[in-house]
Amino acid sequence: MKPTPLIELEKLRVEFGGSAGRRVRAVRDVDLTIYEGETLGLVGESGCGKSTLGRATVRVTEPTGGTIRYRGADITTMRGTLFRSTRADLQMVFQDPFGSLNPRRKIADIVAEPLLRARGMSPSAARAVVDDLLDQVGLGREAGGRRPHEFSGGQRQRIGIARALAPSPKFVVADEPVSALDVSIQAQVVNLLSDLIRDRGLTMLFISHDLGVVRHIADRIAVMYLGEIIEVAPRDDFFAGPAHPYGEALLSSVPTLSATPSRERIELTGELPDPADPPAGCTFHTRCRYAVDKCRTEAPLLRTVADGRQVRCHLPLIPLEGPA
Known part of the structure; x- marks a missing residue:
């Protein structure tokens, strides 16, 4: 399929x-x-x-x-x-679990926010979902009454995951x-x-x-x-x-x-290279051990290789499906 x-x-x-x-x-x-x-x-x-x-x-x-x-x-x-x-x-789990959590709010309120704002849930219905989520991510529902600084980095990331999953994305x-x-x-x-x-x-x-x-x-x-x-x-x-x-x-x-x-x-x-001033041609040619003159002057397209994969390279390490 x-x-x-x-x-x-x-x-x-x-x-x-x-x-x-x-x-x-x-x-x-x-x-x-x-x-x-x-x-x-x-x-x-x-x-x-x-x-x-x-x-x-x-x-x-x-x-x-x-x-x-x-x-x-x-x-x-x-x-x-x-x-x-x-x-x-469409939700996001951020890299910095501490910086992405409001330090002044309790965990239950942080996780419930997308349910209240985006899904229009009542506070009581949202709290039941939050309790289940905190159990699912291994923190336990009692964590809802605490604040971010009371948790380790790994636990805070679990809170971020619970918040992202709250609205059932x-x-x-x-x-x-x-x-x-x-x-x-x-x-x-x-x-x-x-x-x-x-x-x-x-x-x-x-x-x-x-x-x-x-x-x-x-x-x-x-x-x-x-x-x-x-x-x-x-x-x-x-x-x-x-x-x-x-x-x-x-x-x-x-x-x-x-x-x-x-x-x-x-x-x-x-x-x-500097993204404000990228190299001409293939952007990787300045660091590539296979680069030839064409790589320095002509930007390659993203093309399909033999097994249906895609590659942006004039000299791919796997043969192209059709003519280059």
Whole structure:
């Protein structure tokens, strides 16, 4: 059965600040489809635009251009009551669990807010939902009477997850949800998210720079570099062999328990280029060991490779479906 698109991004752009000549193009004409029921892992270096893309997808950050469609409806400029009801279907778990929680409010009030504001529930009905959610995320309903500072980082992230799930969303953006946590707690939160995805049938955009975590939770992988999507692949295909040289370099840095690692460690030279002044041609050519003259002058398109995967590269590591 053909998968059903839930979120469709078309030429999505986000720019920030400065004069017209120095605007930071954080997200550059992104085309991306997220299918109902899947978890799409979005990976790349810090500063590549992952978080901005995630926030723009649910309009926490407003896009500068392009289109966002949810279940086929254009929500890019939707306003008023219609957007508030739609927005309840699109939720976000933030990277910093403490900074995203109001320190003055009790946990029950924080988690209940989207139920009261977006779903129009009565306070008594909302409280019953909150109690159940706090149980589901492993905190217990007694946590509702306490405030954020009384919890550990991992517990606060569970509160953020409960708040995001309160209005029964269809789509959740999880923005580096475990990066601020101790390694011992990360697995607990990832396992919690995996269980909730399965039990609630959620669709998720899971943003992380940690490929080990992404491999555990994602169905497909999208790789981002300097504001562009440069590769999209099913998880197992990506980990078996990326199609883009940047994906190859990312994967080579993942630690292995094998005494004889099967992959050569690829060290990228130089820093991520300035997003206000990206290189001409392929944006990765300044750090790519395979770059040729064409890469320095001509920007590659996002094209399909032989197994249905997509890659933005003149010299992909997997053959193209058709002529280059």
